[in-house]
Amino acid sequence: MALSSSLVSLGIIVGIYAILALGLNIKFGYTGLLDIGHVAFYLTGAYVTALLVLPPPSTQQFATYILGWNWPWLPAIAVGTLAAGLLGMLVALPAIRLREDYLAIAVLGISVILKRIVQSEGWLANGPGSLRGFSQPFRTHFPLPGDTLAAAALLGFVVLVLWTVATYLLAQVGTERGTDVAADGGKAEGPQAPSDARSDGGVTRDRTISGTPGIGGWVVDGLLALTTLGVGYAAARRSRTRTSDSEQRLLLGAGALFGLAAGAVAWQAFEWWTAFGVNLDFVFGLVVFAAVTAGFYGANRRYAPLAGAVTATAAFGAAFLVGDSPMVAFVFLAAASLFTWVFGAVAVVRRYSDLSGRDFGVALGLAVAFVACFVPLIVLGGGSGDAMSSIGLFVTMGLLAAFLYGVYYLGSNWDRFGSGVEFVRIVGVGAIWLFVIRYFVMANIVPFQRNGASAVVRNSVQNLLWLLKFQGGTAAFDYSRFLLVLTLASLAMLYYLSEITVESPFGRVLKSIREDEDVATSLGKNTFAYKVQSMMLGSALAGFAGGLTAIYFQSLVHTMFAPRVTFIAFLALIIGGTANNKGMILGATIYWAFQKATADIAAFFPTAARSSVQALRLAFIGALLIVILYYRPEGLWGEKRTVAEVAEE
Numbered sequence: 001m002a003l004s005s006s007l008v009s010l011g012i013i014v015g016i017y018a019i020l021a022l023g024l025n026i027k028f029g030y031t032g033l034l035d036i037g038h039v040a041f042y043l044t045g046a047y048v049t050a051l052l053v054l055p056p057p058s059t060q061q062f063a064t065y066i067l068g069w070n071w072p073w074l075p076a077i078a079v080g081t082l083a084a085g086l087l088g089m090l091v092a093l094p095a096i097r098l099r100e101d102y103l104a105i106a107v108l109g110i111s112v113i114l115k116r117i118v119q120s121e122g123w124l125a126n127g128p129g130s131l132r133g134f135s136q137p138f139r140t141h142f143p144l145p146g147d148t149l150a151a152a153a154l155l156g157f158v159v160l161v162l163w164t165v166a167t168y169l170l171a172q173v174g175t176e177r178g179t180d181v182a183a184d185g186g187k188a189e190g191p192q193a194p195s196d197a198r199s200d201g202g203v204t205r206d207r208t209i210s211g212t213p214g215i216g217g218w219v220v221d222g223l224l225a226l227t228t229l230g231v232g233y234a235a236a237r238r239s240r241t242r243t244s245d246s247e248q249r250l251l252l253g254a255g256a257l258f259g260l261a262a263g264a265v266a267w268q269a270f271e272w273w274t275a276f277g278v279n280l281d282f283v284f285g286l287v288v289f290a291a292v293t294a295g296f297y298g299a300n301r302r303y304a305p306l307a308g309a310v311t312a313t314a315a316f317g318a319a320f321l322v323g324d325s326p327m328v329a330f331v332f333l334a335a336a337s338l339f340t341w342v343f344g345a346v347a348v349v350r351r352y353s354d355l356s357g358r359d360f361g362v363a364l365g366l367a368v369a370f371v372a373c374f375v376p377l378i379v380l381g382g383g384s385g386d387a388m389s390s391i392g393l394f395v396t397m398g399l400l401a402a403f404l405y406g407v408y409y410l411g412s413n414w415d416r417f418g419s420g421v422e423f424v425r426i427v428g429v430g431a432i433w434l435f436v437i438r439y440f441v442m443a444n445i446v447p448f449q450r451n452g453a454s455a456v457v458r459n460s461v462q463n464l465l466w467l468l469k470f471q472g473g474t475a476a477f478d479y480s481r482f483l484l485v486l487t488l489a490s491l492a493m494l495y496y497l498s499e500i501t502v503e504s505p506f507g508r509v510l511k512s513i514r515e516d517e518d519v520a521t522s523l524g525k526n527t528f529a530y531k532v533q534s535m536m537l538g539s540a541l542a543g544f545a546g547g548l549t550a551i552y553f554q555s556l557v558h559t560m561f562a563p564r565v566t567f568i569a570f571l572a573l574i575i576g577g578t579a580n581n582k583g584m585i586l587g588a589t590i591y592w593a594f595q596k597a598t599a600d601i602a603a604f605f606p607t608a609a610r611s612s613v614q615a616l617r618l619a620f621i622g623a624l625l626i627v628i629l630y631y632r633p634e635g636l637w638g639e640k641r642t643v644a645e646v647a648e649e
Contacts, residue, residue, distance in 0.1 A: 016487060026498065073137040077547035171240055236307075438600065574625065587636075
């Protein structure tokens with residue numbers, strides 16, 4: 001079985017927890033509010049959303065709950081988000097003046113009380129039983145492409161999101177080098193600082209968009225162009241140049257036209273609802289029109305959404321004309337799948353361009369050595385329970401202990417053996433190598449044993465084209481992948497809004513409150529009001545994450561909202577770095593990738609030992625947290641400095 005479906009589910013949960021960590025970062029990272037009851041707002045958003053979309057309780061057997069208004073998902077998530085933000089305000093009003101430790105205890109107590117209320121009050125949300133029975137949005141239109149107008153519109157939305165994000169990322173290759181603020185007017189530092197920074201981002205007739213010199217650069221550019229069907233590549237090159245006034249008017253007009261088309265399609269394609277005698281199809285169409293137009297005009301790289309609009313229009317037209325032909329999905333989504341691998345490889349090479357070939361070799365050696373530790377367990381039998389299996393387990397445990405000691409010894413003496421780069425970066429490259437080995441090598445062992453080389457080719461193609469699900473010889477875009485696109489689109493939107501917020505004067509006041517509240521007060525700032533607003537914003541983001549959780553799991557139970565959820569979000573925050581929104585995404589990715597990796601490792605062990613191996617994950621996570629706090633208390637990426645902060649130095 002291809003690992004792509006596992007990768008998709010991992011991406012969904014990473015996106016949800018990244019949004020949850022973004023909310024916590026606004027509270028703690030920027031304002032200094034120690035909210036260890038963050039899960040309360042996550043619970044509120046999830047349950048309010050679910051109770052609104054559920055049908056009336058009279059239609060459900062063995063379930064009691066309030067509301068049950070059968071709302072569509074879009075307004076339900078909006079109300080759940082607002083409810084979580086309102087709860088954050090109500091919690092903040094009496095508790096925000098408390099000292100940090102008392103504030104933490106107060107909000108933790110509120111989260112436990114709220115969880116107990118949901119658990120014990122059966123009339124509220126089915127008590128200790130699960131709250132289920134609500135359908136997922138647009139589920140009936142999948143797999144894509146379909147033979148209806150709604151299916152064509154959904155495919156166009158998916159392509160719009162994928163191509164907009166891909167082109168935006170491509171437009172930034174080579175423009176953000178050195179520090180995080182290098183592309184925003186700050187002075188780039190370090191070995192990657194460009195010697196001839198240009199106002200056009202460095203894209204000239206003699207330079208490649210990937211930044212790779214010579215023939216190799218043109219080859220990489222050709223791959224990037226091929227995997228974006230040429231549209232994204234051309235838009236990325238154009239995005240890196242200055243935009244004239246006439247071009248800005250053209251882009252605004254294109255955004256308005258596409259937004260109008262998107263609103264009309266949404267109006268005609270989807271069956272929505274009628275409330276208070278008012279048909280809300282038209283209202284939804286206006287919302288889509290406004291959102292898409294704002295996306296065109298507000299994006300940092302103006303041509304990125306234009307590339308998404310052009311490609312989405314082509315995908316919508318193709319799906320509308322030829323119906324459910326799998327070739328439509330294959331053309332537009334297979335190319336996007338390949339783009340992620342090409343762009344990922346380019347990003348890794350550029351990120352670690354200061355590493356030598358020897359450093360990459362050491363990292364590969366670490367990954368291979370780690371995999372080799374499990375060879376005795378696999379060869380001698382992992383689950384038979386006989387003497388040979390016990391020997392394999394004993395040898396594997398010994399090799400793992402030796403591997404950990406070797407990593408510790410190499411890291412302690414890296415100044416003697418290394419090439420001047422930090423050892424943690426070598427470990428990071430080793431983790432990337434480990435993913436490549438697991439995804440493209442180890443995943444093909446069983447297919448090769450069963451059906452030979454043809455199965456290896458087929459499995460590798462399915463893993464490469466991860467946005468498509470292959471079944472019965474055909475390729476389609478299934479619902480789980482749509483949820484991934486929906487989650488990542490929501491994460492991108494909320495990340496963009498969070499960046500705008502923290503880079504504004506409002507965000508600078510929050511940081512000043514965190515550093516010294518008395519100074520902010522002396523400058524005339526109402527610190528109490530700012531803290532309440534910070535609590536509301538962070539809680540609203542948690543509520544939005546809760547709504548996405550309700551969609552994903554399609555069932556809610558009170559045990560999902562234990563205090564550990566808050567500590568997972570805190571762990572993501574500490575790993576990535578406080579006051580750094582990109583760090584929240586990195587921290588969530590590292591945590592859940594570690595969870596997935598340890599689950600895969602446990603599968604190699606005998607059945608009786610798997611539960612013990614999975615239980616050790618908590619110990620390893622604790623050790624990881626201690627190591628990060630000791631060696632890099634600022635997190636892997638550290639706090640993001642603004643242009644103003646760099647200019648003051």
